[in-house]
Amino acid sequence: MSDYQIKMAFIMPTMILLILMNIFPLLWSLYLSFHRYKASMPAAPRFIGVRNYARLLQDPEIWGYFQTTAYFVVLAVVVQFVIGFGLALLLNREFRYKGFITTLLLLPMMLSPVVVGLFWRFILSSDNSGLLNFFLSPILKSPIGWTTHPKVAMLAVVIVDTWMWSPFMMLIALAGLSAVPKYLYEAADVDRASAWFKFRWITLPLVSPLLLIALLFRTMDAFKMFDIVYVLTREGGPGTATETVSMNLYKLAFRNYNTGKACAMAYILLIIIVALSNIYVKYLNRVKGDA
Amino acid sequence: MKSVRISFALALILALAFVSAPKADNHQSQSLTIVWAEWDPANYLQELSKDFTAETGIAVDVIQIPWPSFQDKVFTAFVGKSDLYDIVIGDSQWLGRNSQGKNYINLTDWINENIDVDAIYGPAMTAFAEYPKGSGTYWALPAEVDAAGYVYRKDLFEDPKEMAAFEKKYGYALAPPKTYDQLRDIAEFFTRPDDDLYGIATWYSKEYDGITMGFQQVMWSFGGTYGDAETYKVAGHLNTEDAAKALEFYTDLLQFAPPDAPNYYWAETLAAYNSGKVAMAMNYFAFFPGVINPEVNKISHDKSGFFIAPAGPKGHYISIGGQGMSISSYSKNKDLAKQYMKWFMQKPVQEKWAMLGGFTPHKEVLQSDTFKMATPFNEAFAASFPYLRDFWAVPEYAELLEACQTNWNEAISKIKSPKEALDAIARKHEEIFEDAGYYDE
Numbered sequence: 001m002s003d004y005q006i007k008m009a010f011i012m013p014t015m016i017l018l019i020l021m022n023i024f025p026l027l028w029s030l031y032l033s034f035h036r037y038k039a040s041m042p043a044a045p046r047f048i049g050v051r052n053y054a055r056l057l058q059d060p061e062i063w064g065y066f067q068t069t070a071y072f073v074v075l076a077v078v079v080q081f082v083i084g085f086g087l088a089l090l091l092n093r094e095f096r097y098k099g100f101i102t103t104l105l106l107l108p109m110m111l112s113p114v115v116v117g118l119f120w121r122f123i124l125s126s127d128n129s130g131l132l133n134f135f136l137s138p139i140l141k142s143p144i145g146w147t148t149h150p151k152v153a154m155l156a157v158v159i160v161d162t163w164m165w166s167p168f169m170m171l172i173a174l175a176g177l178s179a180v181p182k183y184l185y186e187a188a189d190v191d192r193a194s195a196w197f198k199f200r201w202i203t204l205p206l207v208s209p210l211l212l213i214a215l216l217f218r219t220m221d222a223f224k225m226f227d228i229v230y231v232l233t234r235e236g237g238p239g240t241a242t243e244t245v246s247m248n249l250y251k252l253a254f255r256n257y258n259t260g261k262a263c264a265m266a267y268i269l270l271i272i273i274v275a276l277s278n279i280y281v282k283y284l285n286r287v288k289g290d291a
Numbered sequence: 292m293k294s295v296r297i298s299f300a301l302a303l304i305l306a307l308a309f310v311s312a313p314k315a316d317n318h319q320s321q322s323l324t325i326v327w328a329e330w331d332p333a334n335y336l337q338e339l340s341k342d343f344t345a346e347t348g349i350a351v352d353v354i355q356i357p358w359p360s361f362q363d364k365v366f367t368a369f370v371g372k373s374d375l376y377d378i379v380i381g382d383s384q385w386l387g388r389n390s391q392g393k394n395y396i397n398l399t400d401w402i403n404e405n406i407d408v409d410a411i412y413g414p415a416m417t418a419f420a421e422y423p424k425g426s427g428t429y430w431a432l433p434a435e436v437d438a439a440g441y442v443y444r445k446d447l448f449e450d451p452k453e454m455a456a457f458e459k460k461y462g463y464a465l466a467p468p469k470t471y472d473q474l475r476d477i478a479e480f481f482t483r484p485d486d487d488l489y490g491i492a493t494w495y496s497k498e499y500d501g502i503t504m505g506f507q508q509v510m511w512s513f514g515g516t517y518g519d520a521e522t523y524k525v526a527g528h529l530n531t532e533d534a535a536k537a538l539e540f541y542t543d544l545l546q547f548a549p550p551d552a553p554n555y556y557w558a559e560t561l562a563a564y565n566s567g568k569v570a571m572a573m574n575y576f577a578f579f580p581g582v583i584n585p586e587v588n589k590i591s592h593d594k595s596g597f598f599i600a601p602a603g604p605k606g607h608y609i610s611i612g613g614q615g616m617s618i619s620s621y622s623k624n625k626d627l628a629k630q631y632m633k634w635f636m637q638k639p640v641q642e643k644w645a646m647l648g649g650f651t652p653h654k655e656v657l658q659s660d661t662f663k664m665a666t667p668f669n670e671a672f673a674a675s676f677p678y679l680r681d682f683w684a685v686p687e688y689a690e691l692l693e694a695c696q697t698n699w700n701e702a703i704s705k706i707k708s709p710k711e712a713l714d715a716i717a718r719k720h721e722e723i724f725e726d727a728g729y730y731d732e
Contacts, residue, residue, distance in 0.1 A: 039370045041392045041686065126551040128487070142484075148553040150704050237497035238553055239701030254363055256690045257370070 033263035040257035052264035061240070062248070062265070066272075069244045072154060073222045076161045080218060083162060084169020085211065091170070092177040102174075109167045117231030120160045121147070124232070147233050150241040157242050160228050165221075169214050176210035177203065208287050216280040223273055226250060245269055322350040323627050326365060327380040327614070329355035332435050332577050335647040336380075342643070343634050349627055358557075359498060362689075369394040369619070377622040378631065380434050380614045384500075386422040388686040395430045395617040396625065402429045405633050412436065415652040418681050419615030424520070430617055432632055433652035435577065437612030438675040439508060439600055440668065442564060442582050443467060443571045446594040447481065456480075467598035471509065471540060474571075474601050478547035481570035490547035492563040492572040494556050497700040500692055501556035503682065505573065506541050506699055508610045511680055512603025513537035518683075518720065523729040525720040530713035533605060538702050538709035545703055553703060567591065573600070575612040576672040580648055583667060597668040599675045611679040613650060687727050694719035 001009070033052055035045035056062050091102055108116065123131040124146035133143040146156040180203060188198045226246040229236050235251075236243025249269065253262035325340075327333040333355045340351035354376070356364050362382070368375050369392065381389065389395045398420075402408065408416060411433060417424055419433040447453055448465055457465035461476045468474040478490025494505030507517075515534030518525035545552055549568055551559070557574050561581055564572035567590040576597075585592045600609045616635070618628045634640060641653035645662050650672060656662055663670045683691050694716050702712035724730060 040366060040388060040394075126554070127549050129551075143550050145550060145553075148551060148704070150706050234496055234498045234554055237700055238704035239497075239706040240697055241704070241706065243697075251693060254367070256693060257366065258690065 029263040029266060032260050033267050035260045037260040038257045039259040045260065048260075052261045053268070056261065056265055056268060062245075064240060065243055065245045065248045068154070068240065068242065069223060069225070069246075072157060072161075072225060072242075072244060073219060075154070076158045076165075076222050076225075077215060077218050079158060079162050080166045080169050081211070081215060083166040084171075084214070085173045087166065087170040088173035088177055091174055105170060106167045108164045109171075111164070113164065113227035114231055116160060116164050117228045120156075120163075120228075121232050124156050124160075148238055150238050153233050153238055153241045157225075157229055157232060160232060161222070161225070164228075165218060169218065172210050172214035173207060176207035180206045205287075209284060212280060212284045212287060216277060216284070219276060219280070220273055223269070223276070320350075321348065321624075321627060322352060323377045323624055323631055324352050324354060324375065325378040325380060325616075325631075326354045326356065326376040328361040329357045330577065331580050332649055333380075335644070335649045336434075339635075339640070339644055339647055339649070340631075342640070343631060346634070347630070349631070351631065362499070369621075372621045374619070374621045374623050376619050377624045377628045379617050379619055381431075381617060382614055383418045383611060383681050384684050384688040384692070386419070386430055386615070387684045387688060389617065390422045390428075390430045391686045394620055396620050397428065397430060398432070398618065399427065399429045401629060402432065405629070406432065406636050410638070410654055411636070411652050412654050412657060412676065414676070414679055415613075418611050418679070418684075419613065419652070422684060424684070431615030432636060433613070434616040434635070434649075435613040436650050436652045436676075437575045437577045438672060438679055439504065439573055439610040439612060440576045440579070440671050440675055441467070441571055441573050441598050441600065442579060442668070443596050443598065444591050444594060445596045446591065447570050448596065467596065468601050471512065471601050471603050475540070475544060475547075478544060478571065482547040487568060489549045489552075489563075489569045490571065491544060492548055492552065492555055492560040492569040493544065494560065494573065495545065495548075495553045495700070495703050496556035496559070497696050498556050500682070500696065502699045502703065503692060503695045504610045504612070506538065507682065507695075508600055508608050508680070509541050509603065510534050510537040511608035512601075512606050513540070514603070514605035523724045525717045525724070528717075529720065530710070530717040534713050535709040537603070538699065538712065542703045542705075542709065553700070564588075565590065576668055576675075577612065577650060579668045580666070595667070597671040599671050599678070607678050608680045609675050609678040611681045685727075687723050690723045691720055694723070 032045060034047060034049060036048045036051075037043075037045035087105060091098065091105075125131075125133065126143060126145040126148040128134055128137055128143050130143065130146065132146065133140070136144065145152055147153055184202050184206075185198060188202060193201075224246050225244045229242050229244055229247050230250075233242040236247045245265070246269070249262060249265050252258050252265060325336065327336065333353050337351070337353040340353065344350055362385070365376070365379060365381065369389065379389075379395070386395075390397070402420075415433040415436045416429075419436070420429045420431045422428060422430055448467070454465045457477075457480050460480065463473075465477065465480075468477055474491070481488060481490040483489075494501045496502060510516075510533075513533050513536055515531055515537055516528045518528045548555070549563055552563075555563065557578055560569075560572045560574050561578055563569050564574075564582060565588040579597065581587045582595050583592050588595075601607075616632055618625055618632075622628060635644075636653075638653060638656065641651045641656045642661075645651040645653075645656050646665060648666070651657055651662070657673055657676070663673055682688065685691070698707065698712040698716045698719075701707040702709050707715065
């Protein structure tokens with residue numbers, strides 16, 4: 001066997017797997033997105049051009065789902081960033097039981113989102129049997145409709161997602177903080193720099209590339225929010241108050257079996273996520289350049 | 292090195308033994324797989340099927356899938372043309388999609404030759420077996436015929452103090468309601484948040500078909516309809532003043548339900564009733580064994596009465612529940628499945644099915660005193676039969692249902708007014724019908 005053949009023999013299994021599991025579905029779904037097709041019906045796909053895309057983009061309900069998703073992404077990622085970075089700053093010092101406390105704080109992100117959704121469903125139950133409402137009952141006249149009030153339900157989803165994913169932000173930020181050379185702070189101390197000065201001009205510039213990566217991951221992930229909404233607010237209720245694009249995509253694809261339209265929607269979602277990621281990556285490169 | 296060689300030799304012997312093992316005798320391992328949702332009737336069917344196994348030697352396994360993922364799992368298996376299930380006990384709404392999608396086999400000729408259709412309650416045959424309706428083409432046999440009904444706290448309703456106070460306030464005697472106005476009065480009367488007692492628990496949930504099954508019977512009884520079954524026109528049928536009044540009524544009723552009620556479907560209404568939180572609760576009759584079971588309902592298992600869904604100002608209609616028994620096109624045991632279905636529809640088997648707790652579609656068994664006396668709720672169930680109605684059963688039912696679920700849930704959450712919600716559903720339904728070619732000449 002030649003060197004080339006040996007190389008190919010090693011690469012081909014992975015390539016075949018990649019083509020079968022990733023590339024083919026991607027291309028097949030792109031093909032279907034231009035067709036009228038229902039996977040549950042025997043009729044073959046019928047070419048309809050860009051009609052699926054046009055109908056989706058003209059549908060005010062779909063824009064509503066995008067707005068809901070954007071609202072969730074901004075709120076959840078900002079809150080997670082603030083809490084996660086704050087926790088990392090607190091943990092970036094030596095104290096007793098530091099390792100144990102860090103492990104405890106990381107536990108939520110190791111749980112399954114469905115399990116998290118289920119037990120938060122009990123905590124946030126909208127009557128007094130809900131744990132949170134039970135504790136708040138002495139100070140509240142009536143229980144809060146955490147998952148039943150249209151204006152509060154999104155807050156409930158953000159709370160649960162923040163509980164689960166702030167540790168991720170914390171972990172990345174902590175990695176960045178621990179990599180900042182100590183001598184920079186010592187030099188600043190010699191110059192009698194204030195705590196704010198040290199944070200603004202030493203900590204933040206050196207940690208920001210890692211923070212941006214954490215933000216990028218969380219934004220992409222939050223944009224695909226499905227499981228917690230499915231379980232906690234019963235498929236995006238009340239009404240459509242918490243119905244994200246992914247939730248609607250699931251219904252379109254696996255409940256209505258409107259396969260062609262669902263593929264088109266998945267591609268719209270993909271384009272948005274890729275565009276958002278590019279903005280982040282460009283900014284990341286700029287920050288790295290500055291640093 | 293020696294131990295490695297011994298291990299290798301052992302592994303080789305085991306592998307050879309595995310490869311050369313004789314295959315199981317097909318006649319000994321004949322079996323049928325039935326898929327149904329996870330609930331009591333599925334347990335009853337598993338129990339009943341032991342008789343079939345004793346008679347024929349064919350093992351029957353009733354696979355139960357939790358309700359929220361029941362449809363998704365079965366339909367995904369159909370898309371994959373899986374032979375995992377031989378018999379599917381599916382919702383009446385599934386008929387259109389699975390008959391047109393060729394997931395169910397056409398049973399018309401077989402039923403006409405082997406089953407006494409006249410012995411089966413006619414509306415059940417139409418709802419669970421026939422598609423298109425009135426065509427005489429059958430894709431299933433009714434397995435479990437169900438209806439939405441009510442359970443109430445007899446200890447509250449028959450308390451002399453409560454009765455006197457109610458009569459003083461409303462001017463008529465406290466009794467199970469016969470109309471929706473009476474239902475509202477009673478729900479209002481028993482709503483006492485300070486005592487953690489509420490008047491009613493009914494279905495408002497956005498999950499699967501929750502609010503639609505709860506509200507549609509009110510809509511029909513107030514004079515609304517889903518549309519014209521001949522022309523599939525919806526505007527002017529669904530978004531009418533009658534339907535808007537019905538939706539206003541259903542939204543208004545929410546104030547007499549526990550605070551978590553917008554999330555209620557059958558499991559939550561059952562839990563609310565069993566925990567003593569409500570005076571009345573709506574549910575499918577098939578779930579009522581849980582109400583009279585002292586292990587499940589410690590508060591009112593022996594103090595519960597049952598009544599049929601009330602009438603409205605313009606009619607009396609009740610949401611149909613239950614499922615039909617169909618044979619999967621991908622089954623490798625179609626003949627065994629037919630043998631099972633023929634056995635299941637026999638009168639003695641239907642009698643045992645009813646005794647176990649199943650809701651039989653067999654006319655004679657259903658009308659017998661033995662059936663009516665078998666449980667405290669069977670009489671109300673039998674009385675519900677003439678009023679049963681169903682949602683659209685066309686192949687596009689899931690999309691139609693989705694529009695109803697979302698918009699009606701928005702209406703009860705006050706995101707949309709009843710009129711806005713009904714207009715949105717009518718628009719969406721016509722769009723779905725148009726896309727599917729129902730309006731083509």
